[in-house]
Every structure is written in C-alpha cells, then in structure tokens.
Amino acid sequence: MAASYAGLLAEKLETAGEREQAIMVRQRLVRAPKALASAQDAASPGGAGQLPIDGESRLHTVDFSRPSSGEVFVALPSGLERRVADFLDASRHYDVLARAGAAIPPRMLIFGPSGTGKTQSARWIAAQLGLPLLTVRCDTLVSSLLGQTSKNLRRVFEYAQGSPAVLFLDEVDALASARGNERDVGELQRVVVSLLQNIDALEENVVLIAATNHDRLLDPAVWRRFAFQLPMPLPDAGLRDQLWRKHLGAFGGTGVDFATLTACSAGVTGALIEQVSLDAKRHAVMARQTSVDEAETHRRLALAMALMQGKELSSVDDEVRWLRKLDMRRFSVRELSRLYGVTTRQINNMMKGSKSDGPQGKVE
Known part of the structure; x- marks a missing residue:
C-alpha cells in the first residue's frame, strides 16, 4: 500500500513539474524490498543484517557498528573542526540544500600519518549523525580471483544504499592507488575504475568517508570524488x-x-x-x-x-x-x-x- 501511494506521489510530482523529486521517489521504490529486508534484519541481535560477503572466502567484507557520542573522543585543530561541522551540516540538511540547488554530496577524504585519529574521526561523525558505521574490510574485500574484488565492491555499495548509514573506506589506498604505474597489473587498474564507478553511482545523499595514510599514492580521479578533504596533522x-x-x-x-x-x-x-x-x-x-x-x-x-x-x-x-x-x-x-x-x-x-x-x- 505504501509503495502504491508512493507511485501516485511520483506521478503527481512529475505532472506538477517536479521531475527531480519524482525521480528520487521512484529510486526509493526500486530499493524498497532491500530497504525493508534491511530494516527487518536490523531488529535481530547485533542489528547488522545480511552483511555482504566475499564469494571466495565467505567472510564479511563490511564491519557493522553503532558508535555513540559518549564513547568516541576526537580532538581537532579549530580549522579542521569547522570543516567537519560543514560536512555534518551538508549531511543533515542535504534535502533542504538540494531543493535550493546548493547541495554538496557528503563525501569526505581523511588523510594523514598513522595514529592521528582518522578512524576515530569517522566513528565520531557517524555518532554525531546518529547512523551506523559500515567499515569496509580491505583484507577480505580484495580477492585473488579475477574480477571478484570488483564484485565485492559493488555488493558493498549496494548494501550501503539499503538503509541510512555511513560507509567508511579505511585504507582506501589499497583500492585506489594511482593508475599508470608500469608495474601495475590490469586487475588493479580495473579495481580503481570499479571504485570510481561505484562512487559515482551512489545516491548523492549517501554519507561516504574514506581514509588513508598514503595520500600521495591515491589516483587523482579519487580526489575529485570527495568534496570535503580533511588533512590530519600531528597534534599541536x-x-x-x-x-x-x-x-x-x-x-x-x-x-x-x-x-x-x-x-x-x-x-x-x-x-x-x-x-x-x-x-x-x-x-x-x-x-x-x-x-x-x-x-x-x-x-x-x-x-x-x-x-x-x-x-x-x-x-x-x-x-x-x-x-x-x-x-x-x-x-x-x-x-x-x-x-x-x-x-x-x-x-x-x-x-x-x-x-x-x-x-x-x-x-x-
């Protein structure tokens, strides 16, 4: 019944000239069965639902967690605090900004030396947004089978769109190293292309965070996918x-x-x-x-x-x-x-x- 009413709403929006809003409603309808299944699975102990798995090892490619504000502590310089605040505003008020034609996809790339708080920052952002954190496990995501890594990536991104969450690509350099290195094999280059395509296919209101210790290794095309960039320096x-x-x-x-x-x-x-x-x-x-x-x-x-x-x-x-x-x-x-x-x-x-x-x- 809800789907039927939503379909009628999409038709009325399109008739009234609100074509973009109608498209958004229909996109939601396409994912409705998956979203319903995710909501039902979330009621089970652990609330992780049917997490995506690697077809070769049968291990989960995503870790599910629910950080809370009280358990996560992050200390940032004042300038970086402002960038994070802007990112949170872009995430919380995406629909309002979209209607005004001023929306920026809430995607952030965090980079800096190991131990400076990149993972902790991702947990803190998820806690502030009140959303679960889906941390991609590169150790199981990357497969030795030809083409399996790209399939795993697609499953992870599809899962992230099933219900509101923060998708966190930790150590993203393992998936997005710069192309053109003569020592690279074709499979590694295909993984980079697959990652870029999956990011582009994400709905613009999906919260995406990536982190790396080796920002100089990233493919230049990856940087362009993240409107928000957060350098993590050593603490002053x-x-x-x-x-x-x-x-x-x-x-x-x-x-x-x-x-x-x-x-x-x-x-x-x-x-x-x-x-x-x-x-x-x-x-x-x-x-x-x-x-x-x-x-x-x-x-x-x-x-x-x-x-x-x-x-x-x-x-x-x-x-x-x-x-x-x-x-x-x-x-x-x-x-x-x-x-x-x-x-x-x-x-x-x-x-x-x-x-x-x-x-x-x-x-x-």
Whole structure:
C-alpha cells in the first residue's frame, strides 16, 4: 500500500513539474524490498543484517557498528573542526540544500600519518549523525580471483544504499592507488575504475568517508570524488595538552606537570599519547597509587618515542643509557635507580657499558 501511494506521489510530482523529486521517489521504490529486508534484519541481535560477503572466502567484507557520542573522543585543530561541522551540516540538511540547488554530496577524504585519529574521526561523525558505521574490510574485500574484488565492491555499495548509514573506506589506498604505474597489473587498474564507478553511482545523499595514510599514492580521479578533504596533522601543543588531560583523567592528579609533558611529546601522534597514558595508569593501578608517577610517565614516553624513531633498546642497559643521553637532569642516576629498582652503583655500571647484566645493544 505504501509503495502504491508512493507511485501516485511520483506521478503527481512529475505532472506538477517536479521531475527531480519524482525521480528520487521512484529510486526509493526500486530499493524498497532491500530497504525493508534491511530494516527487518536490523531488529535481530547485533542489528547488522545480511552483511555482504566475499564469494571466495565467505567472510564479511563490511564491519557493522553503532558508535555513540559518549564513547568516541576526537580532538581537532579549530580549522579542521569547522570543516567537519560543514560536512555534518551538508549531511543533515542535504534535502533542504538540494531543493535550493546548493547541495554538496557528503563525501569526505581523511588523510594523514598513522595514529592521528582518522578512524576515530569517522566513528565520531557517524555518532554525531546518529547512523551506523559500515567499515569496509580491505583484507577480505580484495580477492585473488579475477574480477571478484570488483564484485565485492559493488555488493558493498549496494548494501550501503539499503538503509541510512555511513560507509567508511579505511585504507582506501589499497583500492585506489594511482593508475599508470608500469608495474601495475590490469586487475588493479580495473579495481580503481570499479571504485570510481561505484562512487559515482551512489545516491548523492549517501554519507561516504574514506581514509588513508598514503595520500600521495591515491589516483587523482579519487580526489575529485570527495568534496570535503580533511588533512590530519600531528597534534599541536594545545591538542597535546588536551589529550594528556583527557587520557590520564583522574590519574593526572595535581602533581603532574602537563606543560612539561606537552613539551616533551612534541612530534608524536595522539595514539602514542593515549598508549603512554594507558601504560602509566596501569602501572599506577598495579602499584596501588591514585595518580601516575610523573617520572615513570616520562620514562615510558621517552622509550615510546625512541621506538618511533627506530632505536633498538633491547636491554635495560640500553634504556638507561638512552634516557641519560636524552635528559640527564630528569633521568638522574638516583631517579633511574628508583625507576628500575636497582642500586645507583648498578646504574653507573650500565652507563659505563658493563656486561654484567647481559648483552649490550648498540646505541646511536
């Protein structure tokens, strides 16, 4: 009955000269059986419905989740916050903007170094829109069978149009690397073409987000499909301070110098700050302390940064020498003795390159 009334509405709209609105109604009618099935499946436990699968492995090519505003935290520079706000407005008010001839398809490309919050931003946007998040799994989407990857892509995009959701293409460079590389095989180029065609075939009000750590590898044609582009830089001093306070929470206490932590963490990602904060809090809990040990937090931060720089600190001796070289005042012999639970004499022996505690690693 609803479909019949919708058909009559489309006819009246077309008669009244509202041809675009009539086309939109008829497009909805074409997908009505699929949308109904999706709504029925959503009532089942998990609410994921019949997720698309890879024909070869029979594994799901999409992960279904429902992020909520309370569980997702994102910190962005003010300029990027404004871009995200514009994107949310374009998504929420697409119909109003379309009637005014000012609509922009809500499609965003997020790019930047690993650990800067690209996936978290996609989750936050879905939560703000109150929509489920469909995260494409490139590990199962990409198939070894000729033509199967393109088929998987088509199924994913068709599924995303079945009911309101945010379609998230994480690590999109795996599907959209620049064409023209002489080492590329024809199948990889066909996947890029298939991706572009599926994006073009999406209804313009479908929310699409893509993310990549390797923006320079993307095919130029991919960039043109995304009206909104969000570069994710490393956090500046203000954001680092906000991240430390957020992730340490009540364990920050009054004895932690956040200004010093912020200064010492210059050049690191938000993900690394979160990791160090969790490690420091875990240490505090195991030591039955109500707040983190500031020196221990700095030690964990310094070692995490050394790993990020490719330093191989395979022994305690390596760590001690690295910390002393990094900041002799903060990591004094006495303080290192306390942190590692050894005598000052042992610390001095480590600094001299003593081999009494095991093999020594190379220190640059």
